[in-house]
Amino acid sequence: MAATVVLLNRVLRVRDHPALVSAARAGDAVVPLFVFDPAILRTFGAPNRVAFLLDALADLDRSLERLGAGLVVRRGDAAEEARRVAVDVGAAAIHASADASGTARRREERLDAELHPGVFIVPPGELAPDGSDHYRVFTPYWNRWREHATRPVEKTPTGLRLPDGLDRGRLPALGALVPGDPSPALPRGGEAAGRERLLAWGGPSGYGERRDDLAADATSRLSPYLHLGCLSPLELAAEVAGRPGAEPFLRQLAWRDFAGQLLAANPRLPRENLRAARDEWNDDPDRLAGWKDGRTGYPLVDAGMRQLRAEGWMPNRARLVTASFLVKDLGIDWRAGAAHFEDLLVDGDLASNRVNWQWVAGTGVDPRPERILNPTRQAQRFDPNGAYVRRWVPELAGISGGAVHEPWKLGLEVPADYPPPLVDHLEAVRRLRGRR
Ligand SMILES: Cc1cc2nc3c(=O)[nH]c(=O)nc-3n(C[C@H](O)[C@H](O)[C@H](O)COP(=O)(O)OP(=O)(O)OC[C@H]3O[C@@H](n4cnc5c(N)ncnc54)[C@H](O)[C@@H]3O)c2cc1C
Numbered sequence: 001m002a003a004t005v006v007l008l009n010r011v012l013r014v015r016d017h018p019a020l021v022s023a024a025r026a027g028d029a030v031v032p033l034f035v036f037d038p039a040i041l042r043t044f045g046a047p048n049r050v051a052f053l054l055d056a057l058a059d060l061d062r063s064l065e066r067l068g069a070g071l072v073v074r075r076g077d078a079a080e081e082a083r084r085v086a087v088d089v090g091a092a093a094i095h096a097s098a099d100a101s102g103t104a105r106r107r108e109e110r111l112d113a114e115l116h117p118g119v120f121i122v123p124p125g126e127l128a129p130d131g132s133d134h135y136r137v138f139t140p141y142w143n144r145w146r147e148h149a150t151r152p153v154e155k156t157p158t159g160l161r162l163p164d165g166l167d168r169g170r171l172p173a174l175g176a177l178v179p180g181d182p183s184p185a186l187p188r189g190g191e192a193a194g195r196e197r198l199l200a201w202g203g204p205s206g207y208g209e210r211r212d213d214l215a216a217d218a219t220s221r222l223s224p225y226l227h228l229g230c231l232s233p234l235e236l237a238a239e240v241a242g243r244p245g246a247e248p249f250l251r252q253l254a255w256r257d258f259a260g261q262l263l264a265a266n267p268r269l270p271r272e273n274l275r276a277a278r279d280e281w282n283d284d285p286d287r288l289a290g291w292k293d294g295r296t297g298y299p300l301v302d303a304g305m306r307q308l309r310a311e312g313w314m315p316n317r318a319r320l321v322t323a324s325f326l327v328k329d330l331g332i333d334w335r336a337g338a339a340h341f342e343d344l345l346v347d348g349d350l351a352s353n354r355v356n357w358q359w360v361a362g363t364g365v366d367p368r369p370e371r372i373l374n375p376t377r378q379a380q381r382f383d384p385n386g387a388y389v390r391r392w393v394p395e396l397a398g399i400s401g402g403a404v405h406e407p408w409k410l411g412l413e414v415p416a417d418y419p420p421p422l423v424d425h426l427e428a429v430r431r432l433r434g435r436r
Contacts, residue, residue, distance in 0.1 A: 002092040003029040003163045007082045011097040011118040012056045013191040014063045016232035018116035023095040024157040035078040048312035048346045051182040052189035059190025069160035073169035079110040089163040100260040102267035124264035134265035145254045183312040194225030208248035212317045214388035223347035259355035270354045273363035281333035297421035300379035303392035312346035323360040324373040329428040334361035379405040
C-alpha cells in the first residue's frame with residue numbers, strides 16, 4: 001500500500017476525524033499535513049485566531065506523535081503544497097474535510113481530494129426543502145435537523161506511521177505569520193484545552209434559562225474550539241443529547257450548520273446582501289471608531305466591545321446588541337462591523353459571523369428585518385443588576401444596581417470620563433420607521 005496525505009484545514013483533532021481515519025485506513029503510512037497559506041493569512045489571519053491556531057496545531061502534533069506519527073508543516077498555496085508532498089511520498093490519494101466557503105470549495109476542486117465530513121454535524125447540502133437546494137429559514141431547518149440521522153462518531157486511529165525520511169517542517173512563531181499581538185485574555189487553543197473547557201462548563205443543564213444572562217457567563221464558550229474543529233460538533237451533540245437542558249443547546253449547534261449551508265449555497269454572502277434590501281449606509285469613521293473602542297455612551301454596547309478587545313470573545317446577547325447598535329442606531333454598513341469582529345473574534349467564522357451580521361442588519365434571513373434592539377432595555381433585561389457592565393466598563397464601576405445602564409440620568413454623579421451617548425436611540429427608531 002502507498003502512503004496517503006490528509007490535508008488538515010478546520011478539523012484539528014484526533015477524535016472523530018473521518019478524513020484522518022480514512023487516510024490511515026487507505027495507506028500504510030499517512031502524512032497529516034497543515035499548510036500555512038499566505039493568501040488565507042492575508043485575508044483572515046488576525047493575531048487572536050492565529051495564536052489560537054498555533055496552540056491547536058502544537059496540541060495536535062503531540063496527539064499525533066502519541067499515535068505514532070506527528071504533524072507535517074508547510075508554507076505556501078495549500079493545494080500546491082499538498083500535491084507536492086503527495087508526489088514526494090508517492091501518495092496514492094489526498095484526503096481532506098469538506099468545508100463551506102468559496103475559498104475552501106475552490107481549493108477542494110483544485111486538489112481533487114477525497115472529501116470527508118467532520119466540519120459540521122449535518123454537512124451543507126444534506127438537508128433541503130422541496131424546490132430548493134438549501135434552507136433559507138431556520139425553524140423548518142431545525143425541525144428537519146433534529147430528526148436527521150447522522151453518521152456514527154469515528155474512533156481515534158491508532159498505530160499511525162509517517163513515511164520514512166519525510167521532512168516534517170516546523171511550526172512557525174506567531175510573529176512570523178501575522179503582525180500584532182493577541183488579546184490579553186485569549187483562551188488556549190487545542191483539542192486538550194477544548195475538552196477541559198467542556199468539562200469546566202459542565203453541560204447544558206440550565207443553559208436555556210441562563211444563556212442570555214450576561215453576568216452569569218453560563219454559555220459553553222466552546223465556539224473557538226468548534227470553529228477550528230478542535231472539538232467535533234457531532235461528538236459534542238452526541239455527548240449532550242438526552243441530558244437535561246440539551247434541546248436549546250442543540251438548537252444553537254444547528255444554527256452553526258444552518259449558517260454553513262447558507263454560505264455553501266451563497267458564496268458571495270460574506271460581501272453581498274442576501275435579500276434585496278436598502279444598501280445605503282453612513283460613512284462615519286468617528287462613530288465607527290467610537291463603537292470599536294467601546295465609547296458609544298451606551299453602557300451595554302461599550303461593555304461588549306471592550307470584552308471583545310480583552311478576550312477576543314463576546315456572548316451571543318452582547319454580539320446582537322452591539323451589532324444592532326452599529327447597523328440600526330449608527331446606520332453603518334454591516335460589513336464594517338463584521339470585519340471588526342473578524343479582526344478580534346477568536347471564534348471568527350466566515351459563515352456564522354456574516355450570516356449573523358446579515359440577520360441583525362435585516363439584509364439576511366431574519367423574518368423580521370425591521371427589528372431594532374433598544375440597548376437600554378436589553379441591558380435592563382439581560383443584565384438587570386449591571387454586574388456585566390461594571391465588569392467591563394471601569395468608569396461606571398462605582399454605580400450600583402441597574403442605574404448603571406442610564407448614566408445620562410445620573411446628573412452630577414455621571415463619571416466625567418464616560419462619554420455621552422453618540423446618538424439618541426429613540427431618534428434612530430424614528431428615523432428607521434420614517435424610511436419605511
Ligand atoms: C453579530 C454576530 C456575529 C457572530 N459571529 C460569530 C462567529 O464569528 N463565530 C461563531 O462561532 N459564532 C458567531 N456568532 C454566534 C454566537 O454568538 C456564538 O457562536 C456564541 O456566542 C459563542 O459562544 P458559546 O460557545 O458560549 O455559545 P453557546 O451558547 O454555548 O452555543 C454553542 C455553540 O453553538 C454555536 N452557536 C451558538 N449560537 C450561534 C449562532 N447564532 N450562529 C451560529 N452558531 C451558533 C457555536 O458554535 C457555539 O459555540 C455571532 C453572532 C452574532 C449575533
